[in-house]
Structures are given as C-alpha cells and as structure tokens.
Amino acid sequence: MTYEELKKSDFDVNLHYSINEVAILALSFDAFGGVDPIVTISKAEPYNYHPRDYRDTVLDLEDWREAVKLAQELAMTPLNERGKATNYDWIKTAKRALHGILGRG
Template identity: 80%
Template sequence: MTYEELKNQKDFNVNLNYSFNEVAILAPSLDVFGSVEPIVTISKTEPFNYHPRDYRDTVLDLEDWREAVKLAQELALTPLNERGKVINHDWVKRAQKSLRGILGRG
C-alpha cells in the first residue's frame, strides 16, 4: 500500500498528518474545539512499525478504529521504498509565503 492509497480509501474516510518520521491517521476529537487526535501512527523510517492509540476520546466507533488499525498494518508491512513519496504541503505553503515576502510580493 502506498501513502496515496491510504489517503484515498473508498470505504473509510482517512485524515492523515505527515511528519518527518511518521504518518498519523487522525479522527475528530470529542472536545468542543474541533481538534483531531491520532488514532494510529505509522513509522516512515522503520518497517513494520505502527502504533494503535486510544480512540475513546474521538468520534470513531470501534469498527472504524479497527479498520484504521488494519490499514495502518497494511501500510507498515509495505517496504519503505514502495510506499511512495509524501509532500508536506504545509511546509511548502510556508516556504512559498516566505519567498513571496522576501521578493516583496507577499
């Protein structure tokens, strides 16, 4: 499974957060602020390394959490070099904004 395939699941709406070392599957939190909580993290640097987390503070039910864990396991079992590349869009946007500021266009 690639990162793009994980992101584009048909039967399961997956929200992802990419960091330098891991990918986190996120779910909306039960708090009133509209935040999200990681329910599973998958290492981007170590094969077979993923960590399910407690889902009870999110709006997910048990079956959705199990599906997220199953998807994370499938990604973790995929060799690192076959998962595809990930662009951290937030980093790109900040860099573009900084560049526009340096060039006097922002």
C-alpha cells in the first residue's frame, strides 16, 4: 500500500505527516474541535505502527479497527514502495507566512 492509496481508501482517513511518521487522525471530543491520532505509522522503520486509544474521539470500535488494519497494511509495505508523503500542512503554513511577510495576508 502507498501513502496515496491509504489517503484514497474507502475508509475516509485524515492524515498528518511529520518527519518520522504518518498519523491517522480522528475528531476528538474536546471543546475546541481538535483531532487526535488513532494510529501512527513509522516512515523510517518498516513494520512499525502503533494503535492508540480511540475512546476520546468520535470513532466507534469498528472504524478504529479498520484504521488499524489499514495502518498495518501500510506498515507491512517496504519503505521504498510506499511512495512519497507530502506534508501539505507545512506547505500551507509556509505560504501563509510568505503572504504575511509580503503584506498580502
């Protein structure tokens, strides 16, 4: 499985990319409408993924199991076959900062 296939799977996933891992996120019950990681997958170590507690999120048990299954499938894929993961949040932040510096934001 590639990062793109995970993102476009039948299970609607929200992903967050960092330097060493990809996190599958779910809306949390907190008052601010934030998100919490429910599974993290290492981008540096093969076969390394970590399910997390889903009870503080809006996910039910079956959705959490599906997310863990997808994470396991991605983690079992060799690192060089997963494709490239683009951190779109970083790009958006950089664009906002540049527009602020240029006085366009």
